[in-house]
Amino acid sequence: MATHHLAALDTLGGLPFTKAHATGNDFVLLADPEGELTIDADQAAAVCDRHLGIGADGLIRAVPAEKDDDGRALLAEHAEELPGRAPDQASEQESEQTVWFMDYRNGDGSLAEMCGNGVRAFVHFLSDQQLISLEEGQELTILTRGGAKTVRRVPEGYAVGMGVWSFIDPELAQTSASDSLVVADGLTDPRPALSISMGNPHTVVALSEERALDALGLATAPTVDPQPPHGTNVEFVVPGEPLVSAGEGRVRMRVHERGVGETMSCGTGACAAAAAVRVWAAGDGVASWVVAVPGGEVRVRFLAREDGAEDVELSGPAELVFTGTLG
């Protein structure tokens, strides 16, 4: 494995990078304004290796969508959601604007549809590199494999329009509010769990006490039965005490991420966790939630849509930590 990773790193020699984090979920970011880089799974895993590489939970390549194969497909698929790109509203000035594609890979090199914390780090990085300018009050739309996402600046950092949340198995979720069983180190027996999609898959488990959350051993992946076909991120949550105060809900969360392991935070996971707690606690009226993770706090807001679904907004900080050049 070590020689394999060193060989993969060699292929990236001379490439400038930025290390960033968003509530402790850390990323290596690469700017690819001309669409000249192809980063495969081995290279991403080598860069993210905490002993042999830079070390990160994920790798993000920032590329104009029109300069990347996946990006072009996403541009066509999501034209209606992109300002000035829908066929009936193309104004020359707007349609010339670059749409940035967040090409995200997990630390093990696998592709994932979405990364909520990653979007905040991505936009902060684009601003720092002067590849975009995002003024207060403006909204930027970016593309991810999980679709188009909007981003705006807020006092705590960035707020990301994550799109709608949904049950992975609506029938089971509505009849019993759980659809699977989770086994993890530190739990005495299998726990019922609810699977929620934020574009990527999540399985949320409620624990009754903070002590149980602290005692979890997440060095090994929890097992989920039935096993989700494409794997899942597993979130363990403890409702705050009180769960809702001054109209705001509060939960603590730890997460084992698909393709990574335990991380200090997961943005899509925080959204899924808040959605699940609302279902379980009949806290449906509460639209604003603070999710405390080992790396800090993020806020999740639910916004009712006319079709009955709910849009989710995730907000929190993003920090650039250092820059360097791959050796």
Ligand SMILES: N[C@@H](CCC[C@H](N)C(=O)O)C(=O)O
């Ligand atoms: N940390 C991210 C989620 C990254 C992707 C995830 N590991 C998956 O495979 O779905 C977040 O902040 O949302």
